[in-house]
Amino acid sequence: MAEDATKSNGGNGAHVTARFDAVVIGAGVAGLYALYRLREQGLKVMAIDAAPGVGGTWYWNRYPGARFDSEAYIYQYLFSEELYKGWSWSEKFPGQPEIERWLNYVADRLDLRKDIQFSTTVNSAHFNEATHRWLVTTEKGDVIDTQFLVTCCGMLSAPHVSFPGQETFKGQLFHTARWPKQPVDLAGKRVGVIGNGATGIQVIQTIAGEVGHLKVFIRTPQYIIPMKNPKYGAADVEAYKSKFTSFTERLPHTFTGFEYDFEHTWAGLTPERRREVLQACWDDGSLKLWISSFAELFFDPEVNAEISEFVREKMRERLKDSKLCEALIPTDYGFGTHRVPLEQKFLEAFHRPNVEIVGVKSNPIERVTPAGIQTADGTIHELDIIILATGFDAGTGALTRIDIRGRGGRSLKEDWSRDIRTTMGLQVHGYPNLFTTAVPLAPSAALCNMTTCLQQQVEWIDGCIRYMRSKSLDVVEPTKDAEDSWVAHHDEIANATLIAKTNSWYLGSNVEGKPRRVLSYCGGVGSYRQKCDEVAANGYQGFAMQSPREAATENVI
Template sequence: MSDSTTVHDIVVVGAGYAGIYTTIHAAQAGLDVIGLEAGADIGGTWYWNRFPGARCDVESIDYSYSFDKDLQRQWRWSERYATQPEILRYLSHVADRHDVRRHYRFSQRVSQARWDEDAQVWTVRTEQGLETSARWLVMASGCLSTPILPDLPGRESFAGDVYQTAAWPHEHPDFTGKRVAVIGSGASAVQSVPIFAESAAEVVVYQRTANYSVPAFNRPLTDEDWRAAQEDYDHRRELSWNGLAGSPWTSHPVPYDEVPEEEREAIFEEAWLRGGVLFAKAFQGLTARQEINDAAREFFERKLAEIVEDPQTLADLTPHGYAIGTKRICTDSGYYRSFNLPHVSLVNLRRDPIVEVGPSGIRTESGLREFDVIVYATGFDAMTGALTHIDIHGRDGILLRDAWAEGAVNYLGIGVPGFPNLLTLNSAGSPSVLSNMALTSEQQGDYALRLIAHCAAQGFTSAEVRADAAQAWIEHGAEVASGSLFSKTDSWYSGANIAGKARGFLPYIGGFRPYIDRVDRIADEGYTGFVLSTRTAVPA
């Protein structure tokens, strides 16, 4: 089937923060925009990740759009860190306010996109049979939107209930009195385990790698909090847009070496009480210098020892082998304390690996444990998976996953050599997950629409990245990453959680504001690094 014979100006794939922003502003610019979304409604990652305890690790008042000042004043966040239902209500409110849904075709999972050089258009098809065409293809399909399951022997044989945090049912299952296994110990496990523990008869967490998690210190936002936030909002936004991570928080102004040793503990304590990922901002260079990182790690270990009572469980929950902050610090509400409960336990898979999943439960080398429920909290094919899982064919039929077989090569995180008029938002090579995704989505969507408007004004039908510009950008990103401790850590930032995936630090680590300044300068120079043309010649 086809939506029409019309060639649209833009197809936007995805209806999360970036897709909603881009669709709103494309329509405001008078462009004919059609959106495609696999979910039955807007929300992106917040549509799918409905598991109990799901919560953002960026403060609510920052994890929101800045482009609509009236919206900013009128929408009242209830907590410091918003839960999934509240974020989804917010995005739904934005969609209603700006009439976003009329542009979207929901329950349409994109399976293929193909560039037609002669017609200078993209033809996009979905698994459900919809076909549509547009001059520009904007992939706002998300960094963490392609969930993965572990390749465990017998996984399909389990006779009980099976759930995945990244594709949680709309009707929450009742775990009362049930024996629950949680496989994985990343953010979704850290957030959900305390909730499961409230009603389940038993909760067993299967952990391969211990993660650093810092309490959220979440609380309701009082009327006084909200009045203060409104009075300071403009300044807070200014700090966020000019910061390294899209938030108003900065590291301690005095360098670590200049702070007396006896005063460092208080600074770490202050950062700890900020909560979650903000702990990594205690001192400048915390994720770059081993000495500072070691001090932060030792502080964390002292805090953990104050919480976890059992010595073996404490040892197993203590991260080893990588620097704190180089895997995203989790933000929890009672995760570690859950293991003090008599019905919650931990299996260290480094010491006792899974042998197989059977009809009644999970067998490790030490024996079989029987369960009623298995929850897979096993993460995503991050940053690139949402693109490489689609058959995206560029110039001469080249397939994007083949072009990226040795690693994602793009320019500014936005354009890919050999794929004219394809614009990828929050992809590898952009700050994306290392920044506040609400603001990065605005910046990325705005940049894509500026390029589209520039081409229309100048009469260009296509914009394609030069291969040498893309290679230079990737080399620059790798060089910046090599100066940090991130480069020494295997994580989903580098694709290490996916067997066979090319390794390389995927997000741009140079900082949100420096990135904006750099890409804006490129735009001001006429989009250097792109070939803008009405011709079909292959860029040099």
């Protein structure tokens, strides 16, 4: 254990091996910052991560082609100018190795490693109603007693989808989210990639020229935006670093936490001017077309249809072949209602003679066999390597894979299997002193530059705990009324969007049996921050807090 606390009994027979004021699960972007902030206010804190190193998502996602699609200079912590300016990026959208090095730089600069227990999986976390504290158990047999539990597990960290027969495959099989650290030899091999979302696209475009033959199993075509990724020289680095103050002022208040924001209204422009705006956004080679062209694309079917056709036109110009157009260009949903990937010559990869599309919408994958992948029509596609780019149980999966139990022994996994609910994505009614980041019903669940949103959530959590300590309070939990109100507000906004009308992982549609709800708050990053700030300014209205004496006499909030 990282802490040699006196051993004691946890109140339910558990033999406690360590005691902390706060335990943080995860050592990625949110977890590192939470550890830093809570430690700075004088708490005894430890972070736990299953990986052997820091990075979270950026430790595990080391598949071929993994890289940012947020500009590197805004995917950064903004709480310290010294920390920000102490790191220089080599290009606009750097790859995973450089991102992992950056997060190691953060951990070292802030001296965080001494309070992180690596290579440790959290099995369970149970709220002890007698002590009003959490008992956290790990696969190593540790039992940790903590007042506060802060989950920073990531919203895309629980790999999803397995196929019957995977264990029988005689070749190599990898999920992109658990790619091995040692190199995988793909040269000359028969490789199958299942999935063509943002991750699948990065893999496909990267390995197409290396493998012997590539079969891409596609169910749903994706709209794409071509990435422009210039290398950075000293002048470029100095230019973005000079904007630190303006970034701190602007990013927290835009719609998605990026530097750009919606500046035009569709109705206010002529058709010619609309086209100019779309073209300028497209030419930027970033996510600008999606999250900075016209907000109406999320709400107005006619506007969305016109922008969708603009993107289809651009894709047709590059594909040329009618069969490829049919297989790779979406027609049954609108641009921006799914996650929009950036790509680098992804479409051109399908012009290669060694790349083949296998459509699996009407002929789905049935199983994995010793030789390869079998589709419903009985065809066996013989392969040496299978790559699962099949996505995640987004938002909820990382926590439902831990046995989290709140008041009365209620199970978070069971609660969320019936109805996915949170209070502002920060706490869940029935789970006192459990704070959450990157879970549903907040922008950080999907529609946000992640560092912008995760910093904001960590700072709110830190502020809440500071407030409690200043008032000698030790238990906090959202009331049922507050949670009901937030869920209703979230749904009202989400259901007005076209996102709610489109099947995707944004609604959990990729996970069989998962309750249908738009996972991310769609009201905008700036609006969400304002609402969180208002709650805090009003003494954490809607969050019931108790002193030790009050908590001892009343278990139900």
